[in-house]
Amino acid sequence: MSEPTANELILKGINASPGICIGKAYLVDKEGVDVVEKYYIQEDKREAEIKRFKSAVKRAQDELRSIVDNSPEELQQANILETHMALLKDKMLYGKTLTIIDSEHVNAEWALKTVVSNLKSIFQTMTDSYLKERASDIVHVSDLIMRNLVGAKTQDIAAIDKRVILVARDLSPADTSQINLERIMGFITDRGGKASHTGIIARSFEIPAVVGLENATTTIKSEDLIIVDGNTGTVIIHPNEETLVEYEEQKIRYEEYKAVITRESHVQATTTDGFRMEVMANIELPEEVVAARNYGGDGIGLYRTEFQYMNRPEFPGEDELFESYKDVVEVMGAKPVTIRTLDINGDKALVNSYGYDEVNPVLGLRAIRYCLKKPDIFKIQLRAILRAAAFGNVRLMFPMISAYFEIQLAKKILDEAAESLLKDGLPFKRDIDIGIMIEVPSAVITADLMAKEVDFFSIGTNDLIQYALAIDRGNKRVAYLYQALDPAILRMLKHVADVARDKGIKVFMCGEMAATPHHIPILLGMGMDELSTNPQSIPVVKRVIRSIKLEETHPFVADALKQTTAKNVFKLVRDTYGEILADHTYSGSFKLDQ
Amino acid sequence: MINITSSEKENIVVSGKSVFRDVIIKNELGLHARSAAQIAKLVQNSKAAVWIKRGDEKADASSIVDILTLACEKGSTITIIIEDPADIDILKAIAEMVESEFGE
Numbered sequence: 001m002s003e004p005t006a007n008e009l010i011l012k013g014i015n016a017s018p019g020i021c022i023g024k025a026y027l028v029d030k031e032g033v034d035v036v037e038k039y040y041i042q043e044d045k046r047e048a049e050i051k052r053f054k055s056a057v058k059r060a061q062d063e064l065r066s067i068v069d070n071s072p073e074e075l076q077q078a079n080i081l082e083t084h085m086a087l088l089k090d091k092m093l094y095g096k097t098l099t100i101i102d103s104e105h106v107n108a109e110w111a112l113k114t115v116v117s118n119l120k121s122i123f124q125t126m127t128d129s130y131l132k133e134r135a136s137d138i139v140h141v142s143d144l145i146m147r148n149l150v151g152a153k154t155q156d157i158a159a160i161d162k163r164v165i166l167v168a169r170d171l172s173p174a175d176t177s178q179i180n181l182e183r184i185m186g187f188i189t190d191r192g193g194k195a196s197h198t199g200i201i202a203r204s205f206e207i208p209a210v211v212g213l214e215n216a217t218t219t220i221k222s223e224d225l226i227i228v229d230g231n232t233g234t235v236i237i238h239p240n241e242e243t244l245v246e247y248e249e250q251k252i253r254y255e256e257y258k259a260v261i262t263r264e265s266h267v268q269a270t271t272t273d274g275f276r277m278e279v280m281a282n283i284e285l286p287e288e289v290v291a292a293r294n295y296g297g298d299g300i301g302l303y304r305t306e307f308q309y310m311n312r313p314e315f316p317g318e319d320e321l322f323e324s325y326k327d328v329v330e331v332m333g334a335k336p337v338t339i340r341t342l343d344i345n346g347d348k349a350l351v352n353s354y355g356y357d358e359v360n361p362v363l364g365l366r367a368i369r370y371c372l373k374k375p376d377i378f379k380i381q382l383r384a385i386l387r388a389a390a391f392g393n394v395r396l397m398f399p400m401i402s403a404y405f406e407i408q409l410a411k412k413i414l415d416e417a418a419e420s421l422l423k424d425g426l427p428f429k430r431d432i433d434i435g436i437m438i439e440v441p442s443a444v445i446t447a448d449l450m451a452k453e454v455d456f457f458s459i460g461t462n463d464l465i466q467y468a469l470a471i472d473r474g475n476k477r478v479a480y481l482y483q484a485l486d487p488a489i490l491r492m493l494k495h496v497a498d499v500a501r502d503k504g505i506k507v508f509m510c511g512e513m514a515a516t517p518h519h520i521p522i523l524l525g526m527g528m529d530e531l532s533t534n535p536q537s538i539p540v541v542k543r544v545i546r547s548i549k550l551e552e553t554h555p556f557v558a559d560a561l562k563q564t565t566a567k568n569v570f571k572l573v574r575d576t577y578g579e580i581l582a583d584h585t586y587s588g589s590f591k592l593d594q
Numbered sequence: 595m596i597n598i599t600s601s602e603k604e605n606i607v608v609s610g611k612s613v614f615r616d617v618i619i620k621n622e623l624g625l626h627a628r629s630a631a632q633i634a635k636l637v638q639n640s641k642a643a644v645w646i647k648r649g650d651e652k653a654d655a656s657s658i659v660d661i662l663t664l665a666c667e668k669g670s671t672i673t674i675i676i677e678d679p680a681d682i683d684i685l686k687a688i689a690e691m692v693e694s695e696f697g698e
Binding site for chain 2: 080082083086087090091092093119122123126135137138
């Protein structure tokens with residue numbers, strides 16, 4: 001090579017979206033606002049620059065004002081927002097920025113950034129961690145001004161004239177929705193996991209992504225040459241020539257594999273002895289329904305509905321929800337669409353929310369617990385779902401059920417929603433299948449009670465593994481314990497499947513476990529009626545199912561249940577099905593969970 | 595000119611035109627954004643500058659940000675300083691707010 005290159009550097013993260021890309025990095029500042037540029041302002045333009053800053057602050061104020069006006073009950077929140085409004089005009093922030101524009105002849109963004117970084121460094125030197133956090137109010141406020149000031153941040157990204165790999169701390173739905181995805185070869189983020197918004201977007205647009213890298217934004221510089229391997233979760237900075245050649249070849253191999261597998265994605269997933277497994281798609285955005293169909297999904301096994309509730313000043317209205325549900329239902333035609341009700345703490349999702357901070361939100365007021373506490377909000381969603389049900393094949397699913405009474409209560413509210421629709425004379429369908437997510441150990445052990453109330457169970461393995469094995473999914477130090485094949489998990493799955501069969505209801509699985517080829521023989525043998533995965537995994541899951549004989553999976557599962565460790569279960573899978581799996585999956589995907 | 599009751603006298607120091615008063619931060623959260631905002635709001639109508647001093651550092655009491663940089667946690671002593679005796683009511687009001695723990 002003609003120029004001396006920096007040393008090759010390898011970062012390991014989470015493989016959020018498969019594929020390989022090689023290209024130049026484009027760094028996005030951590031606030032989600034594009035890297036702040038510095039430029040000088042001519043004397044005759046200075047007045048205009050000052051005016052530009054002032055009107056950005058004015059817009060920020062208006063934004064806060066409308067939030068305050070729209071939240072009469074939340075006095076606490078209104079109070080802190082009033083404080084933020086006062087901060088917008090604070091002389092150390094507002095006044096100082098104006099002074100810098102005027103005295104240093106720089107653009108408003110740069111002046112603001114200078115002021116804020118100075119303030120941040122003052123707070124950083126404080127010893128008390130609590131005191132340090134006070135800077136967050138200032139950061140919130142300056143972000144708000146910056147957003148209003150730049151406004152064109154996305155134009156900056158859209159203005160990229162070559163294809164790049166986007167490097168960011170994290171990308172919010174707002175960020176990703178404004179990016180021109182045509183120009184993005186790959187995504188790299190410091191934060192997030194497989195289920196992060198970036199991951200979902202990347203998968204639905206088939207863009208390779210590695211997330212959860214922690215220090216990508218501090219290690220990678222714009223214009224650096226990087227390789228993103230979304231299959232293994234590896235990022236290579238300044239690759240040497242050998243590595244480049246190796247990855248060019250891998251990239252071609254992967255694309256060939258993908259082409260083959262996509263061609264046959266519409267073939268049914270029937271085992272060699274004639275059992276037809278339904279392979280459904282998990283989606284989050286209504287647009288993903290297209291991918292679900294293209295990849296041969298037999299329906300939607302999990303439609304996550306949180307997205308419409310996030311990062312906005314107020315909750316979506318019934319009509320807005322109805323329209324997006326209806327879109328999805330209509331595209332799928334007669335195929336089932338399983339809509340899961342809100343699975344977050346809604347109040348915390350709102351922009352500028354300053355609700356009670358839960359020490360342990362995963363064990364806190366979320367999902368069905370939140371909805372049962374806020375029946376009015378819940379009812380809006382239920383009405384929208386029942387209305388959409390009139391246009392196709394809808395199933396309703398309640399998340400995070402941990403006690404029997406929660407199902408009864410949820411169904412009572414559902415009845416009330418139906419009654420109110422009847423009264424309003426709106427078309428809807430009440431006679432739909434109702435199910436629950438099995439993702440809390442208490443629901444597993446009381447599955448026989450729960451079964452009386454519902455038409456189906458859907459096992460959410462991501463949460464179930466976390467709750468059953470007492471592992472914080474985000475905690476790297478205990479991540480090694482997070483094993484889908486843990487004997488405890490297998491026994492729980494078996495129990496739920498047995499109860500479902502016994503009680504005559506269906507049992508499905510949604511969650512990463514169902515998307516992993518080497519889990520398929522076990523899931524078949526346990527008697528799952530349906531698997532639901534991200535759309536992109538459907539072809540490979542179907543392919544693996546087509547190569548297995550159902551009858552043989554029963555003794556195999558019996559054997560698997562006798563194993564004492566996840567490792568031994570894995571070995572058993574490899575010894576029994578290794579060849580089939582190697583023939584039908586991309587080589588990189590057959591490995592023990594990390 | 596300055597209207598000080600005898601009970602307040604022991605707390606208040608007059609030096610030239612300036613008036614000083616020490617108070618101890620008692621609320622759990624210390625001087626955070628919201629409490630600082632309450633102070634800054636009071637100071638908006640002052641005739642002359644109002645300062646909050648902690649140790650050697652002095653902050654402009656009309657600026658939330660400046661007050662925050664003093665990092666006053668619970669138990670710290672601050673000095674409220676007014677430069678014009680006409681602002682004595684503001685000084686008293688701030689002291690009262692601190693004493694009443696900002697209504698938290």
